[in-house]
Amino acid sequence: MRAAVVRSFDHAPRYEEFPAPGPAEGRLPVEMVAAGLHPRVRSGASGTHYTSDGRLPLVPGVDGVGRLPDGHLVYFVADDEAPGTMAEQALVDPRRSVPLPDGADPVTIAAAVNPAMSSWVALRRRITFRAGQSVLVLGATGNAGRAAVQIARHLGAARIVAAGRDPRRLDLLPGLGATDVVSLAGDPDQDFARLGEAAADVDVVIDYTWGAPTERAVPAVLTRRADRSAPLAWIQIGSLAGPEITLPSAWLRAADLRFMGSGQGSVTARGIVAELPSLMAEITRGTVTADAVPVPLSQVEEAWTAPVEPGRRIVLTMAAG
Known part of the structure; x- marks a missing residue:
């Protein structure tokens, strides 16, 4: 598959071939649709986040919207040990995913939820x-x-x-x-x-x-x-x-x-996921807004360092959308 790949903590990810995630018990394959370029993603890709284990290469991305084999769209938070979400394919733990509300825009959800x-x-x-x-x-x-x-x-x-x-x-x-x-x-x-x-x-x-x-x-x-x-x-x-x-x-x-x-550890993954449906409903209603800037995954290296206007967030998009 094609993915954003970090091979050095001192350089932006590059668009490269990377092994697709193999089958895993209790995990479902998804075709990625959109993944937000959040500060949490940047700190993980630079090795500075408190959860970083220093291993390279890695695929960045902590969450996103993917399409399940049955065609349904879900927002999910990636497992800590799984490859990141800035790739054409990813694995989803159903316990860390929720279906998108009716009428939700995948790019807006990917930009706003994190x-x-x-x-x-x-x-x-x-x-x-x-x-x-x-x-x-x-x-x-x-x-x-x-x-x-x-x-x-x-x-x-x-x-x-x-x-x-x-x-x-x-x-x-x-x-x-x-x-x-x-x-x-x-x-x-x-x-x-x-x-x-x-x-x-x-x-x-x-x-x-x-x-x-x-x-x-x-x-x-x-x-x-x-x-x-x-x-x-x-x-x-x-x-x-x-x-x-x-x-x-x-x-x-x-x-x-x-x-x-408040963050990973002080709140359980189950507790965080339990809050997602109500949060996504408010994002879909416009209670919480996000000005998403969709950028193709192939342009990840340029997007990583591109200036962004106040209130906007870059979202990498994949062909599955």
Whole structure:
């Protein structure tokens, strides 16, 4: 089969011949239709994701839409040990797949589910989120952060504070449900003072940044909180600004601050898959939007480094569509 193939962690995948996956017990063959080029896919292809085992060559891709032998389309999350989804063929574990809703566009599903899944699962599986609560999305200008704003609105958030660095993307967020936007692109002292004022009394933080922004955001928010004993769930999802923070122990005593993560391991695969039908239904309805850019699989090397406009996501497409 033809596939995107990574032979060096320092180079973009190339379109090459690669052995097709052989039969496997409990797995079904699919002809791939579409696979999204997500940040998670990029980190896996560079060997930097926390699940990477360093083995090469590899086919990237963690999810996608495929056509089963009976002709039905399914969205699925690939097994960790299986070849990736950026190929003409793949294997599906039926326990990690769901049929596409009627009227769903495969390319849109491939673009939207992965970024939207992070906050959807976090707010529905990691905590008990209630309508009327308030949310801070830290790192709201990426595709996942943009989806988090829409999902928080859909789940009934009373206030949604969106913070990020890209001014063009920040400008789009009030139209998607953000009640407050805070730019983090200027003087850090001033920016995080504004963030603390806007997000002082939120109930939940969806954190895609970690690193220095989180180190500054924690005291900025907590020092302005009217009631520090009110629970604050800080859900760590991404680490765009760095994998580590320095957290003075005093902050854990001075407020009811509850750090947790949401991702592979903190939520079971079964739990994640159980959330997919309802999420895909909302994507199909347009509650969660994605501006997909379809690119043929044969152009993967060029697509890997191509600039992408704010809010858009590259989706590699295959002939099976």
